[in-house]
Every structure is written in structure tokens, then in C-alpha cells.
Amino acid sequence: MERKEEMQRYIDKSKEIANRSEVISGIYNYCDRWCDRCTFTSRCSLYLTEQEMGWDENADMENQEFWDRMSLVFESTMEMLHESAHKFGIDLDNPGDVDISEPEETEIEQFARDYTLDIHNWLIDSQDYFDEKMISIASDSTENIVSVTDALEVIEWYSMFITAKTHRAFYSYELEKDADELSGDSQGSAKIAVIGIERSLKAFTVLYHQLPEMEDDLLGFMVHLEKLKKAILVAVPDAMEFKRPGFDD
Numbered sequence: 408m409e410r411k412e413e414m415q416r417y418i419d420k421s422k423e424i425a426n427r428s429e430v431i432s433g434i435y436n437y438c439d440r441w442c443d444r445c446t447f448t449s450r451c452s453l454y455l456t457e458q459e460m461g462w463d464e465n466a467d468m469e470n471q472e473f474w475d476r477m478s479l480v481f482e483s484t485m486e487m488l489h490e491s492a493h494k495f496g497i498d499l500d501n502p503g504d505v506d507i508s509e510p511e512e513t514e515i516e517q518f519a520r521d522y523t524l525d526i527h528n529w530l531i532d533s534q535d536y537f538d539e540k541m542i543s544i545a546s547d548s549t550e551n552i553v554s555v556t557d558a559l560e561v562i563e564w565y566s567m568f569i570t571a572k573t574h575r576a577f578y579s580y581e582l583e584k585d586a587d588e589l590s591g592d593s594q595g596s597a598k599i600a601v602i603g604i605e606r607s608l609k610a611f612t613v614l615y616h617q618l619p620e621m622e623d624d625l626l627g628f629m630v631h632l633e634k635l636k637k638a639i640l641v642a643v644p645d646a647m648e649f650k651r652p653g654f655d656d
């Protein structure tokens with residue numbers, strides 16, 4: 408199919424799905440993007456569009472087709488964005504005096520980023536240990552191996568996510584703090600960051616019981632996360648009151 412036709416098919420499909428009664432508008436804004444574990448796939452327009460376009464969600468990142476699709480989604484989205492902007496009399500080709508400078512990174516964002524980097528290095532450095540440990544735990548009990556594997560997967564998944572959402576919470580706050588009305592984006596982003604932290608803490612407790620040799624590292628990460636969670640909740644005190652579409656309805 409020609410690229411132009413495929414773009415139009417994507418735009419038509421996105422609009423059709425967004426209008427379905429069961430679809431929850433904006434549910435993907437404050438989820439954890441872990442579609443494989445999500446219980447709302449049938450109500451999420453992002454997920455449904457990918458599925459119904461017939462795209463393989465497990466496409467190889469190296470695969471040219473995958474990157475072609477990424478470009479197609481980007482171009483189609485930009486076309487829809489221009490359409491909407493035009494309706495509101497906004498000229499996206501001429502942003503005028505819009506201030507697009509990045510607010511400075513806060514200490515809390517840096518603290519979150521340190522966690523991501525530490526986890527990244529720890530997972531790489533400990534790979535041999537995990538491999539050996541998996542074999543020995545597996546010979547004792549298949550139930551435990553699932554817990555350790557799941558826990559590591561949870562920790563890895565949220566390690567980047569927590570930092571990205573913490574950054575988004577502070578970025579939105581900086582952009583909106585002088586506005587008459589807040590969109591709630593800083594609260595919603597802070598809330599999902601905290602949820603990611605809490606899930607990671609649960610995963611660490613699984614490892615804590617299974618991997619006693621790692622006690623010092625695990626406790627260090629848990630303390631880091633607890634401090635980060637407290638700092639986020641002090642900075643965005645009403646975060647947990649935010650109602651995430653679908654998840655908190």
C-alpha cells in the first residue's frame with residue numbers, strides 16, 4: 408500500500424476508534440505503558456489502533472518496517488495536529504513568541520535519574536549472578552524463579568519510567584504554575600511516577616527474600632525509592648488525588 412494511503416488509513420482508524428463508546432479518552436496519558444500487563448487494552452485507543460492496523464506489537468526494533476511505521480504514526484499525528492490547530496486559528500508553522508526553553512532540572516529529577524542509571528548499571532553488573540542464581544533457585548522451586556524473574560522485569564520496566572514521569576511532572580508544573588487553571592498533568596504524572604515507585608518497592612521485597620547476598624544493594628535501592636517518593640509527594644502534595652481516566656474511575 409502506498410505511504411499516503413497507509414497514512415490516511417491510520418488517521419481514519421484512529422478517529423473511528425476514538426469515537427467508540429467503550430474507549431476511554433486519554434487513558435494512555437497516565438498509564439504505565441506496559442500494554443502486555445494492562446487490563447484496559449480493549450478500551451485504549453492507542454492499543455486498539457496498533458492492533459487493528461495489523462501491526463505486530465513485538466516488532467523487532469531493528470526491523471526497517473518498525474521504523475517505517477514509527478515515521479508513519481508521527482507524520483499522521485502531525486497531520487491531525489495541524490488540522491486541529493487550524494480549526495483553533497493556530498498557525499503551527501509560525502509559533503511567534505512562544506517560549507520553548509526547557510525549565511532547569513530540579514534536584515528531585517536528578518535524584519530520579521540517578522536511580523535509573525544505578526539500576527541500569529546494577530542489572531548489567533549482576534547479570535552473571537542472576538543467571539547462576541536463577542538456575543539454583545529453579546532447581547529448588549519453579550514458583551520462586553517466576554517471582555525473581557517477574558520482580559526483575561518490574562524493576563527494569565519502571566526504572567526509566569519513574570524518571571520520565573518525574574521529569575514530566577516538574578516540567579508541566581513549571582509551564583503551568585502561573586496559569587489561571589492547571590490541567591492536572593503535573594499531578595497525574597507525579598501519581599503514575601509514585602505508582603511505579605510503589606510497584607518497584609514490592610518487586611524489591613521479593614528479591615530481598617530470594618537473594619540474601621544482594622541485601623545491601625537491594626536496601627540501598629529501596630531507600631533511594633522511598634526518599635524519591637517522599638520528595639515527589641512533598642513537591643506535588645495533591646498528586647494521589649488525581650483521577651487517572653479509566654484506572655481511577
Ligand code: SF4
Pocket residue numbers: 434435438439440441442443445446447448451452453454
Ligand atoms: S492504557 Fe494500557 S493498553 Fe493503553 S497504552 Fe496504557 S498500558 Fe497500553
